[in-house]
Amino acid sequence: MTAGILTALPGRAPGHPADPLVTRVREVAESLLAPTAAITAETTVPRSHLDALAAAGALGGAVYRPAGPHTAAQVRREVSETIAAADGATWCVFAQHHHPLREVAACPDPAVRERWLAPMTDGSVLAAVATSHLRRSGPPAVTAVPEEAGWRLHGHLAWLTGWGLADVVLVGAVTSDDRILFALLDCDERAGFTGVRPHRLWSMAATRTVSADLDGTAVPPDRVIALHPTADWRRVDAEHRPNVNPGVFGTIRAATACLTAAGRDPEYRDLGLRMAAEADALRTSAYHLVDEVPAHEAVAERSAVRAAVLELACRAATACVAATGGASAATGSLPARLLAEACFHLVQAQTPESRTATGDRMLAVAAAVARTP
Numbered sequence: 404m405t406a407g408i409l410t411a412l413p414g415r416a417p418g419h420p421a422d423p424l425v426t427r428v429r430e431v432a433e434s435l436l437a438p439t440a441a442i443t444a445e446t447t448v449p450r451s452h453l454d455a456l457a458a459a460g461a462l463g464g465a466v467y468r469p470a471g472p473h474t475a476a477q478v479r480r481e482v483s484e485t486i487a488a489a490d491g492a493t494w495c496v497f498a499q500h501h502h503p504l505r506e507v508a509a510c511p512d513p514a515v516r517e518r519w520l521a522p523m524t525d526g527s528v529l530a531a532v533a534t535s536h537l538r539r540s541g542p543p544a545v546t547a548v549p550e551e552a553g554w555r556l557h558g559h560l561a562w563l564t565g566w567g568l569a570d571v572v573l574v575g576a577v578t579s580d581d582r583i584l585f586a587l588l589d590c591d592e593r594a595g596f597t598g599v600r601p602h603r604l605w606s607m608a609a610t611r612t613v614s615a616d617l618d619g620t621a622v623p624p625d626r627v628i629a630l631h632p633t634a635d636w637r638r639v640d641a642e643h644r645p646n647v648n649p650g651v652f653g654t655i656r657a658a659t660a661c662l663t664a665a666g667r668d669p670e671y672r673d674l675g676l677r678m679a680a681e682a683d684a685l686r687t688s689a690y691h692l693v694d695e696v697p698a699h700e701a702v703a704e705r706s707a708v709r710a711a712v713l714e715l716a717c718r719a720a721t722a723c724v725a726a727t728g729g730a731s732a733a734t735g736s737l738p739a740r741l742l743a744e745a746c747f748h749l750v751q752a753q754t755p756e757s758r759t760a761t762g763d764r765m766l767a768v769a770a771a772v773a774r775t776p
Contacts, residue, residue, distance in 0.1 A: 585631070
């Protein structure tokens, strides 16, 4: 079934071979990630998985510039879909790396870029991210206080994925003059993290996700990656959030491959093909909105497409459970893992707006089913 998951990936320019980065990533996914995904999901993502992706060039994807006919966005999306289809937990840790890499690449301080850009691009330094608290309403969860030799961070990080795997973590904090500071800290208690507590997750438990406190954690000047005006950062973040995360399409790809696998009952094979066609149409719409429509436009349409993709992922994974029967209840079964991964996407980067859009989509599907004779 591995080949069914990973071949014929979308986003490729017609008549052209896959980008070399995609080819290398697919080889890692086929030979390493997919065959061990069940074990990984029940244990923990090994650093060797990330090292293999780094050797393929995938950890530098955020700054990769293709030489062939594909755009950088097409290649990044295809890489993300490939990894997510093969192993959702490894994809989750892998995906964390790219926000810090983009911030480092855009840093105006040449010394910071010189120190961090090359090792983060080649993957010898793996980055995590702890910024989701910046989207919370109310008082800032993490604040940054200036001092003569840099900054001090205070507050609580609700989510930090990759603890014990990542070398550094990008931490976001709010300053008293209404800016957002991004600092790159060593991902280690010796860097000033206290009260580190593992989350007990039923989905993506292998990602080593923790919460942690910051009690006057020191940030020297050479660890400050960015200082964004809060209004500017919130605007850019709000424009990005309604778009579909390509990893969801990877989960759908794995689910439809499960449904169309050899030996599956004809009705489920047909269902898998229909869901794959539905995913292709949604993918075309989602990526058109990202590539062709200004980021501040079509917000409602983006949210609706995102909600439809999330609902399809859950529906396809649920169909895998139904098609497999009692065997899907076993620890390590593919359908159970896909269902957990699909549900994870429901809450990743969730906002009140996305929650409403997803609920509206589910109500619309339920209404359509109720009207069917």
